[in-house]
Every structure is written in structure tokens, then in C-alpha cells.
């Protein structure tokens with residue numbers, strides 16, 4: 001985009017897992033699609049003294065493994081703008097970063113915008129932020145923080161304070177990549193662009209909301225991380241809560257970043273603290289045998305929970321949230337299950353016969369289930385489905401969530417990033433569950449989790465089966 005300011009994009013943790021699987025391929029996608037500024041540099045940072053050429057090889061391998069096809073000309077142009085600044089980065093010793101940034105300015109211009117992407121273990125967020133301040137790299141910069149931004153109320157408050165000691169809130173971009181998914185963005189667009197949808201987006205018409213992200217994935221390649229995190233922290237209070245807020249929010253004053261962010265974050269303040277009796281936690285059989293997992297681990301690999309939103313719009317409507325590893329199905333589905341028509345002459349209508357749902361996976365889709373007369377000589381009811389895959393929308397050029405969010409950072413658009421007021425309330429909502437979790441139930445890999453979780457979703461039952 002010609003209008004974007006020249007940018008120096010500093011990727012901390014550039015040799016790590018997230019960088020290779022998500023950040024580098026997404027940054028490259030933006031390059032291929034011509035969405036980066038005319039002038040940009042990508043500087044990887046790490047604790048080793050890695051030559052530029054070696055880092056470029058690493059990036060090339062990452063793109064081959066996790067990106068789309070590599071076109072030679074695209075790669076040649078891209079790789080020329082990739083550098084590495086090694087020897088770590090601490091308050092006492094900034095390593096090579098300041099000099100590599102300074103040298104970069106001669107290539108992209110003194111007015112280049114600094115964007116720091118902190119793809120480091122969360123335990124390093126505070127120290128690296130302090131080092132940015134200490135070495136003059138924070139002023140005017142935008143700083144992207146990976147998740148989790150705190151793992152408890154106390155940890156969140158401490159990190160928030162440390163980050164605000166160096167940066168103004170306007171400089172901070174806390175990522176929750178579920179907000180960057182094409183279908184998640186359509187949760188508010190579909191509603192605010194279509195009167196017929198907006199009119200039914202409330203407790204008069206919606207019987208329950210399901211936010212369901214079962215995964216067949218195991219945790220073998222990041223067992224240590226997972227065993228200190230679990231499903232509640234990894235998914236429930238992060239991605240699933242943010243998606244719940246997207247659904248539950250009141251209409252923002254405008255779709256400008258500040259207003260959208262405010263609407264989403266302020267409804268989190270209306271989430272009722274979760275009742276432990278309305279939560280089922282599970283752990284899959286064999287989890288404790290995974291290398292890196294404690295033999296007596298009680299970490300949850302599954303959670304299903306009922307969330308209540310105390311607003312006039314949603315009072316009395318359960319938001320059913322479910323996610324877990326090693327389940328029988330992978331899906332990322334948000335469903336609004338509609339009430340049965342009042343005074344209908346039809347009886348025995350199916351519970352799942354009127355559902356608007358959003359498939360958040362891949363490039364996304366919007367689906368509708370409707371009860372219809374089964375064509376034929378008899379009067380039988382059946383449930384039919386309409387589907388709109390988002391890539392089939394005219395002129396669609398879907399972006400991956402990370403590409404979307406990185407592009408937003410380059411544009412200075414914070415609408416799809418989280419804010420500290422919402423995050424502070426997340427910890428209040430989750431406090432009872434975190435302090436006093438229910439007993440973990442075992443479940444078989446390939447199942448849909450502990451059977452107790454099915455009762456939470458009655459009478460409709462989980463729609464993803």
C-alpha cells in the first residue's frame with residue numbers, strides 16, 4: 001500500500017515456533033499481495049549471533065514449510081529486506097539491535113515507523129518492554145504482544161503496569177488472533193449491515209449461543225507450555241471470551257477502531273462470574289504419558305462452560321463455550337440457536353432447526369439451518385442448510401488472521417486488538433474457576449470429551465458432533 005509509512009518491523013523471538021508457523025508466513029503473504037509499505041525492513045532478533053544469510057535461510061525454510069508456494073522473484077525481493085540483530089536485548093545490553101535499526105534507517109528513511117512484534121515466551125514480555133524504553137526504541141513505536149497477556153489477575157496487573165511505564169496505550173497491540181478471522185469480523189458486519197439479522201440478535205429470538213472449538217490436535221510438540229497453561233487459559237478466557245464479546249456487544253457508535261474496541265471490551269464487564277457448577281473440565285487419557293507433562297498433572301485439556309451475559313439484550317440466554325484437545329472432530333463454530341416461534345401450529349420442532357452459524361476456521365463461512373417441509377407426498381419436516389463460504393463472496397481476497405492483524409498494526413488500526421479494561425474483567429469472570437476448579441474428568445482421545453459436558457448444552461445439545 002503506497003500510503004503506508006515506511007516501516008522497520010522488528011520480530012523478537014524470530015527463530016521461535018510462532019514466528020515460523022504464523023508471523024513470517026503472514027508477513028510474507030502481505031508482501032506477495034502488495035499490502036506492505038513501499039519501504040520496509042524486517043529485522044529478526046534473538047539471543048544468538050546469527051548472520052543475516054543464516055536467518056534468511058531459516059525464513060526461507062519456514063515459508064516453504066508453513067507458507068504458500070514460494071515464487072522466486074517474490075522471495076528474492078523479500079529476502080533482500082530481511083536482517084538479523086543478535087546477541088539478545090536486555091536493559092543492560094541491547095546487543096546488535098540499535099545499530100541494525102540505525103543502519104536500516106538509511107535504507108528505508110529516517111521517518112520509518114518502528115513496529116516491534118514480541119513473539120517471545122510471556123515471561124520475557126516485561127524485560128523486553130523495559131529494554132525498548134531503556135534503548136530509545138519505544139518512542140513513537142507500535143508494540144505487538146502475543147498472548148497470553150497475563151495468566152492471572154495479579155500477573156495481568158503487573159504486566160499492564162510494566163508495559164504502561166514505557167508505552168502509551170495507543171502504542172500497544174495485544175493480539176487475539178480469533179478476532180482477526182474473516183468470519184469473526186463478519187459477526188459484527190453481518191449484524192450491523194443487515195436489519196433482518198440485527199432484529200433477531202437478542203434474547204427474544206435466540207435461545208442459546210454456542211462457541212465451540214473442538215480440536216483433534218494433540219499437545220505433543222509444546223507439552224511443557226501446555227502443561228503450565230491448560231484449556232481454560234489457552235483458549236477459554238482468551239479466544240472464546242473475545243468471540244463471546246463480539247457476539248454480545250451493543251452497537252458501537254461507529255465502526256471506527258475506538259468505538260468498536262469499546263463496545264467489545266465493555267460488554268466483557270457484563271459477563272457474570274462463571275459458576276464452577278456450570279463448568280466441566282477434562283483431561284484426555286494418556287495426556288500424562290506425553291514427554292514434558294508431569295506424571296501427576298491435573299491440567300485441563302478440555303473445558304465446557306456456561307457463560308451468562310447480564311445485559312438487557314442477552315439476560316437469560318446461555319452462551320455455551322467448549323474447546324479441547326484430542327477430540328473426535330476439529331471445528332471452530334459459533335452458532336445462534338433460535339427460539340421456536342411463539343403460537344406455532346407446528347409441534348415437535350427440532351431444537352436445532354433454526355440456527356445461524358459462523359465457521360471461523362480457514363477462510364470462514366456463514367451457514368443457516370432452517371426447518372422446511374421435506375419435499376414429497378407426505379407432510380414431514382426436515383432441516384435444510386444454506387452455506388456461504390466467504391471466499392465465494394464477489395471479489396473476496398481473504399487474509400489469514402495474522403496477516404489481517406499485522407496489516408492493522410501497520411495501519412495503526414486497533415479495532416481488532418484487546419484492551420486492558422476488558423482483560424481486567426476477564427480475570428474477575430474467571431476467578432472462581434481458577435481458584436476453585438471442579439474435579440477433572442477423564443475422556444478418551446477421539447471422543448467429544450467428558451459425557452457431563454453434554455448436559456450443559458441441553459436441550460439442543462452441542463451442534464458440532
Ligand SMILES: NC(=O)C1=CN([C@@H]2O[C@H](COP(=O)(O)OP(=O)(O)OC[C@H]3O[C@@H](n4cnc5c(N)ncnc54)[C@H](OP(=O)(O)O)[C@@H]3O)[C@@H](O)[C@H]2O)C=CC1
Pocket residue numbers: 012013014015016017018019021045046047048118119120121122123124146147148
Ligand atoms: N507457538 C504457538 O503456536 C503460539 C504461540 N503463542 C505465543 O507466542 C509467543 C511465542 O511463542 P513460541 O514461538 O511458541 O515460543 P518459543 O518457545 O518458540 O520462543 C520464541 C523464541 O524466543 C526466544 N526465547 C525463548 N526463551 C526466551 C527467554 N527466556 N528470553 C528471551 N528469549 C527467549 C528463543 O529465541 P532465541 O533462542 O533465538 O533467542 C525462541 O526461539 C508466546 O507468547 C506464546 O504464548 C500464541 C499462539 C500460538
Ligand SMILES: O=C1O[C@H](COP(=O)(O)O)[C@@H](O)[C@H](O)[C@H]1O
Pocket residue numbers: 215217234235
Ligand atoms: O492460540 C491458540 O490457538 C490454536 C487454534 O487456533 P487456529 O490457528 O487453529 O485458529 C490452538 O490450537 C492453540 O492451542 C492456542 O494456543
